[in-house]
Amino acid sequence: MLQQTTVVTVRKRYDTFLRRFPDVSSLARASEEDILAAWSGLGYYARARNLRLAAQSIVRNHGGAIPRAPSALKRLPGFGEYMAAAVASLAYGTRLPAVEANVERVIARLFALSGVAGSPRLRRLVTSQLEELLPTRRPGDLTAAFMDLGQTICTPRRPACVVCPVAAICEARRRGRPETFPRRRSKPSPSRLPFAVAVAEWSGRVLLVRRKSTWLDGLWEFPSAEGASADDARRSLARRIAGLGLQLAPPRAIATARHAVVNRRLEISVFRARRSGRSRPAGKDARWFLPQELGAAAVPTLTRKIAAAGMRPG
Numbered sequence: 001m002l003q004q005t006t007v008v009t010v011r012k013r014y015d016t017f018l019r020r021f022p023d024v025s026s027l028a029r030a031s032e033e034d035i036l037a038a039w040s041g042l043g044y045y046a047r048a049r050n051l052r053l054a055a056q057s058i059v060r061n062h063g064g065a066i067p068r069a070p071s072a073l074k075r076l077p078g079f080g081e082y083m084a085a086a087v088a089s090l091a092y093g094t095r096l097p098a099v100e101a102n103v104e105r106v107i108a109r110l111f112a113l114s115g116v117a118g119s120p121r122l123r124r125l126v127t128s129q130l131e132e133l134l135p136t137r138r139p140g141d142l143t144a145a146f147m148d149l150g151q152t153i154c155t156p157r158r159p160a161c162v163v164c165p166v167a168a169i170c171e172a173r174r175r176g177r178p179e180t181f182p183r184r185r186s187k188p189s190p191s192r193l194p195f196a197v198a199v200a201e202w203s204g205r206v207l208l209v210r211r212k213s214t215w216l217d218g219l220w221e222f223p224s225a226e227g228a229s230a231d232d233a234r235r236s237l238a239r240r241i242a243g244l245g246l247q248l249a250p251p252r253a254i255a256t257a258r259h260a261v262v263n264r265r266l267e268i269s270v271f272r273a274r275r276s277g278r279s280r281p282a283g284k285d286a287r288w289f290l291p292q293e294l295g296a297a298a299v300p301t302l303t304r305k306i307a308a309a310g311m312r313p314g
Helices: 007-020 024-029 032-039 046-062 081-092 101-110 120-133 139-152 230-242 291-296 301-310
Strands: 191-202 205-210 224-226 246-248 255-261 264-275 286-289
Touching (some): 101 120, 230 246, 255 301
Antiparallel strands (some): 205 286
């Protein structure tokens, strides 16, 4: 959960997730939709799918016990070099360096290592340094300490060096410029994306459709379309919902919202939609939800944001 997601966000979901899926077997038995629903709001949903697939592999190939060997861990879905090292080190006490963004930043500053954040070269340098530092007993404790240090004190911007427990031996601080280590990777300029969304209501329910794409695949969302302009997005949306037996109601948007997805900035216009005939679309990829059902459904943050913007009276 903590991969590319902050502690503040994860804290809201972690305990609830564990109560719902307390062990590997319960994860393996769960449907993908149940897992996605419990993961809703954390983003990067491929992690949730891989978690379920890994649990199934553990039950099928390892008798339900999470393997200890890094080589076996690396073969699990969603596990790479870092995940295998982290589980082996933190859970089983294997003396193996596990380097993620926080550890990389702390070590790069401690030794003033040159390199771009996230680059293979810097990752190799950091791994080598961490390997030398790891104690024989409980090596995972040191890795966890570096993770916490990077999360709370040695932050990317404005590190709190005055309260850092290793400030006295930090080479980057000695040079007077800790924030310059490691060098930040240049990011592409965010792109603006006009986005139109339809909110259709029937007997107190709203229509959601199941997304089919690499982004948010399998999650429920309001019918939507993007375009080169707001008008273009609206026209595309009208064509799409016609196949659902719907048509846009008034031409004017009833609400607007903004949402950031990686380097895309969605500029969302929300429109009312109504049924164009007596039939109501339904099926495995289109479903009418009661508003109170959205809280437990496999819906992304964007859908919740649109629901809040588009389902207000008015």
